[in-house]
Amino acid sequence: MTSIVPKEQSSESRNDLSTEEHEDFRLFGLVAFLIADGMTFAGFFAAYLTFKAVNPIAPDAIYELELPLPTLNTILLLVSSFTFHRAGKFLEKNESKQCQKWLLITGALGVAFLISQMFEYFTLPFGLTDNLFASTFYALTGFHGLHVTLGSIMIMIIWWQTRVPSGRVNNQNKFPFEAVELYWHFVDGIWVVLFIILYLL
Amino acid sequence: MTISLKPNNSSPEKLQPTGWLKYLSFSLDHKVIGLQYLVCGFLFYLIGGSLAGAIRVELISPLSDFMPREVYNQVLTLHGTIMIFLWIVPVVNGAFGNYLIPFYVGARDMAFPRLNAVAFWLIPPSGLMLITSYFINGAAQSGWTAYPPLSITTPAAGQIIWILSVLLLGGSSIFGGINFIATILKLRRPGLKLMQLPMYCWAMLGTSILVVLSTPVLAGTLILLSFDIVAHTGFFNPSLGGNVIVYQHLFWFYSHPAVYIMVLPAFGLVSEILPIHSRKPLFGYTTMVFSIMGIVVLGLVVWAHHMFTSGTPPWMRLFFTIATAFIAVPTGIKFFNWVATLWGGKISLNAAMLFSCGFIINFVLGGITGVALAQVPFDVHVHDTYFVVAHFHYIVYGGSVFVIFSSIYHWFPKFTGKMLNENLGRFHFIITFIGFNLCFAPQHWLGLNGMPRRVAEYDPQFQLINQISSVGALLMALSTLPFLWNILQSTLYGEEAGDNPWNALTPEWLTSSPPPVENWDGEAPLVLEPYGYGKKDSNETQEAIR
Numbered sequence: 249m250t251s252i253v254p255k256e257q258s259s260e261s262r263n264d265l266s267t268e269e270h271e272d273f274r275l276f277g278l279v280a281f282l283i284a285d286g287m288t289f290a291g292f293f294a295a296y297l298t299f300k301a302v303n304p305i306a307p308d309a310i311y312e313l314e315l316p317l318p319t320l321n322t323i324l325l326l327v328s329s330f331t332f333h334r335a336g337k338f339l340e341k342n343e344s345k346q347c348q349k350w351l352l353i354t355g356a357l358g359v360a361f362l363i364s365q366m367f368e369y370f371t372l373p374f375g376l377t378d379n380l381f382a383s384t385f386y387a388l389t390g391f392h393g394l395h396v397t398l399g400s401i402m403i404m405i406i407w408w409q410t411r412v413p414s415g416r417v418n419n420q421n422k423f424p425f426e427a428v429e430l431y432w433h434f435v436d437g438i439w440v441v442l443f444i445i446l447y448l449l
Numbered sequence: 450m451t452i453s454l455k456p457n458n459s460s461p462e463k464l465q466p467t468g469w470l471k472y473l474s475f476s477l478d479h480k481v482i483g484l485q486y487l488v489c490g491f492l493f494y495l496i497g498g499s500l501a502g503a504i505r506v507e508l509i510s511p512l513s514d515f516m517p518r519e520v521y522n523q524v525l526t527l528h529g530t531i532m533i534f535l536w537i538v539p540v541v542n543g544a545f546g547n548y549l550i551p552f553y554v555g556a557r558d559m560a561f562p563r564l565n566a567v568a569f570w571l572i573p574p575s576g577l578m579l580i581t582s583y584f585i586n587g588a589a590q591s592g593w594t595a596y597p598p599l600s601i602t603t604p605a606a607g608q609i610i611w612i613l614s615v616l617l618l619g620g621s622s623i624f625g626g627i628n629f630i631a632t633i634l635k636l637r638r639p640g641l642k643l644m645q646l647p648m649y650c651w652a653m654l655g656t657s658i659l660v661v662l663s664t665p666v667l668a669g670t671l672i673l674l675s676f677d678i679v680a681h682t683g684f685f686n687p688s689l690g691g692n693v694i695v696y697q698h699l700f701w702f703y704s705h706p707a708v709y710i711m712v713l714p715a716f717g718l719v720s721e722i723l724p725i726h727s728r729k730p731l732f733g734y735t736t737m738v739f740s741i742m743g744i745v746v747l748g749l750v751v752w753a754h755h756m757f758t759s760g761t762p763p764w765m766r767l768f769f770t771i772a773t774a775f776i777a778v779p780t781g782i783k784f785f786n787w788v789a790t791l792w793g794g795k796i797s798l799n800a801a802m803l804f805s806c807g808f809i810i811n812f813v814l815g816g817i818t819g820v821a822l823a824q825v826p827f828d829v830h831v832h833d834t835y836f837v838v839a840h841f842h843y844i845v846y847g848g849s850v851f852v853i854f855s856s857i858y859h860w861f862p863k864f865t866g867k868m869l870n871e872n873l874g875r876f877h878f879i880i881t882f883i884g885f886n887l888c889f890a891p892q893h894w895l896g897l898n899g900m901p902r903r904v905a906e907y908d909p910q911f912q913l914i915n916q917i918s919s920v921g922a923l924l925m926a927l928s929t930l931p932f933l934w935n936i937l938q939s940t941l942y943g944e945e946a947g948d949n950p951w952n953a954l955t956p957e958w959l960t961s962s963p964p965p966v967e968n969w970d971g972e973a974p975l976v977l978e979p980y981g982y983g984k985k986d987s988n989e990t991q992e993a994i995r
Contacts, residue, residue, distance in 0.1 A: 273560055273635035280627040284661045291666035291699055295673065295684070298695050376682060380690040383682040387673060 278427050282434045285395075289438050292391065293445055296384045303380060317368045318447050321361050325396075325436045328357035332403075332429050342419045344412045351407040354432070358400035365393055385446065392442055395435045402428045475570065477562040478966060482569050483548030484864060487857075489569075490540035493576055494850075497531035498926060500524050505888075505922040508915045513905040521905040522590035523583055523607070529593030530611065533707065534618045535576045537849045541714035542660075543569065543625055545856055546653050548864075549721075550629060552957035552964075553647045555638025555973040560631035568624035575617035582610040592903060594700060597674060597685035597693050605678050612671045612678075619664045619671075622710075626660030629653050640975055644738070647955050647979045648731060651738050652717025655745040659706045659713075662749065667703035670696060694759055701752035709748040711845055712812075713741060715852035716783055719805050722859050723787055725953045726802040727794030730980040733786040740779035747776045757825050758832045766825050773823035780816060784809065800874025804855030807882050811847025815840055818893065833903075836896025842889045854881070854932070861936075862950045866962040867943030873935040877928055884924025891917050955979045 335350035374382040406428050409417040417425050471481055472488070503524050507515040516524070547565065551558055559565045582588045589611035591600040600608050633646070633654050673684045674696065683689025685696040724731045731737065753761055753769040761769075787809055796802065818840040822828050831837060854877070861869045891914045896902075900911045907915070949958040957964070959974045 273631050276635050277561060277564075277627050277631040280630050280661055281623075284623050284627070284665045286665075287662055288665040288669040291669040291702070292673075295670075295695050295699060298698070299684075299692060302692055302695075303690065376680060377689075380683050380692075383676070383684055387676065387682075387684075391669075391672075 274423055278430060292388050296388060299380055299384055313447050317364055318443055321364050322443050324357050324361045325439050328354045329433055329436045332432050336429055339425055340419055344410055348407055348410050351403060355400055355403040358396055361396055388442060388446060392439060399432050399435050475566055477566055479547045479551050479559045482565055483544050485569050486539050486544035489573055490536050490544060493531050493535040497528050497536055500528035502922060502926050505919040507905055509919050511907050511909045511912055518905050523588040525903060526589045526592050534615060537711045537845060538622060539572055540853055541711060541849055542656060545718060546629055549649055549957060550632055550653060553650045554633055554636050555641055556636040557967040559628050560636050561628050564624050565628050568621045571617050571621040575614040578610055579614040582607045597696050601677050601686055608678060609675060612675045616668055616671055619668050622660050623664050626657035629657040638973055645977050648720035648737055649717035651741050652713045655741045656710050656713045658745055659710055663703040663706040666699055670699040697756050697759055701755045705752040706748045709744055711849045715849045718852050718856045719808055722801055722805050722855055723790050724980045725951050727791050727796045728982050729790055729794040730982055732789035736782050737786055740782040743779035747772060754823055757828045770823050770825055774820060777820050799871050800878055801855050801859035803875060803878040804851050808848060808851040811843055815843030815847055831896050833901055834896035835892040835900050835902050838902045839889045839892035847885060862946030863957055863962050865940055866946055867939050868946045869939045870935050873931050877931045880924055880928035884921050884928055888918050888921025888925060954981055
């Protein structure tokens with residue numbers, strides 16, 4: 249192909265749209281996907297709460313879930329949401345170096361979360377198949393951990409792509425950045441709900 | 450007017466095979482993808498239909514002599530799964546949605562063409578996987594609902610393959626749903642308001658909302674179920690402290706809306722076909738829109754009516770009975786609007802119209818038994834009997850499949866530029882209609898008298914009715930022959946259709962048949978009154994046609 253056209257227009261859509269409109273509906277599609285993803289979690293939460301309501305033995309009756317580590321995890325994720333937001337501000341101002349720095353911090357926080365969660369898994373007194381609540385606990389936290397893993401990988405890709413001058417993500421082409429940011433905030437929000445339902449209730 | 454319709458020379462389509470080979474390639478064109486869905490779905494319909502035939506052969510005599518019971522259970526499971534997940538859902542959503550929605554919103558393609566192609570190409574491999582599981586270690590045996598503990602205790606290999614393939618198909622339909630929502634809400638041609646869209650767009654919007662909200666719940670549930678099978682966790686295993694009722698709640702939270710995922714698009718397609726062939730505007734456009742949205746909302750809150758015999762508490766039964774009965778209101782509105790559209794119209798009884806009218810008749814019968822089933826005392830009496838089988842097939846075969854045939858007769862000239870043979874089409878309708886009613890109407894009687902479903906052996910008193918039913922099934926099987934012959938013959942030697950053989954006003958007919966790669970050679974036509982038949986203040990588009 250020899251003709252020079254903006255990349256998204258040729259590869260992603262043959263509808264003639266301005267770049268802004270294009271970005272607008274792509275984010276819209278992402279929101280629809282996140283709603284679908286959120287419904288998966290909603291199904292898991294509903295299952296967990298029903299198990300807990302129907303079965304007389306609640307998890308906290310058998311095990312006292314330790315709070316310090318999950319609280320630390322909550323803080324890690326909330327801070328990482330904030331640092332991602334900072335990175336976005338710098339991307340808008342086209343200060344690529346600063347943006348990369350904050351992205352790196354965000355990614356590191358995500359990885360720290362995963363390490364801390366793994367540490368929590370090792371200290372827990374129950375295994376996956378011990379009882380119903382152990383199973384639901386691992387299903388919920390594991391599924392969320394999978395999301396954090398994917399998010400951290402995507403953050404690293406974005407970080408790689410914000411390099412100047414060869415990277416593809418800049419304040420002209422923000423969509424990949426915004427998409428990952430939205431996803432990351434979503435994963436953080438789910439964690440807060442999960443933390444309340446699983447550890448505090 | 451912000452859309453500039455410049456020719457886009459960089460289109461990836463230009464680099465891809467042309468002719469019929471393009472239907473076997475990873476094409477990004479929404480029309481190609483739509484036809485891929487349709488043909489692929491129809492192949493699975495033939496397979497699923499053969500399995501249904503095997504079931505009817507088995508039930509000719511009360512004893513299990515045609516096949517062993519395990520095989521019967523596998524055939525039953527495969528029949529249900531294939532027909533729902535590989536035929537009706539992909540075709541009423543994927544096939545016609547992909548083909549028509551970009552035309553209806555005035556776009557050149559779907560919002561996410563690549564996602565669209567991926568969504569289609571998930572279907573053939575998962576379908577093949579499902580079918581080959583029968584030959585490897587035996588397919589799943591627990592029915593298309595896969596209720597635990599049955600699905601946990603039957604042989605694991607087939608069940609795991611079943612779960613994997615349903616997960617992939619669920620992913621495919623979520624991708625499709627996201628694509629439809631984004632296309633309808635965000636890609637509309639400037640100047641086109643939501644309330645000026647053809648009814649099928651509304652139906653697909655409602656369906657896609659249901660898909661996005663409910664399919665992920667099924668996915669999560671099946672993941673938990675696969676953990677139960679593989680890792681021996683106890684989510685749904687009572688012997689390990691699990692709860693099977695939770696599975697039923699989560700499963701029906703998807704699978705009740707799945708009925709509307711199969712039927713709402715069919716409503717939309719019928720709403721496109723009836724006005725054109727009776728030359729009248731669609732009666733009550735606004736009420737049609739609101740009834741679709743009403744069905745979407747109510748459809749999400751009635752799932753537990755499948756569980757009246759699962760030990761649901763009385764307050765739950767009361768709530769779900771009332772909510773279910775309420776669905777009859779928006780559905781009734783739609784029914785009366787279709788009849789009012791036909792009323793006093795210049796009706797041409799071609800094959801498309803006949804199948805649509807057949808749909809209306811069958812759907813009313815299925816709807817009435819549905820209201821009856823919503824009542825707890827009656828439901829407890831006929832639960833898990835052939836009455837439910839009859840009701841369900843009146844909705845999904847008498848409803849959706851009749852509409853699929855109607856739509857094929859209606860849009861075939863657009864797909865290929867050739868007309869189908871009308872006489873063969875009418876013949877096809879007559880055999881299908883007689884065969885269908887002969888097959889499923891007697892099953893109401895079977896159910897009321899207590900013949901349970903999903904069994905290979907039954908009480909000899911039911912033999913005569915079962916034989917009548919099997920004759921009906923044979924007629925239905927035979928009815929595909931004139932249809933297949935018609936398709937083959939007309940594609941090769943059919944008479945030229947011209948761009949707009951039905952004199953329709955909806956946008957897809959305002960381009961050539963079959964349409965060019967980016968739908969319109971010039972600017973997309975702005976159709977503000979897709980149903981403006983016989984109106985005096987017609988807009989420019991209408992005058993251009995007349």
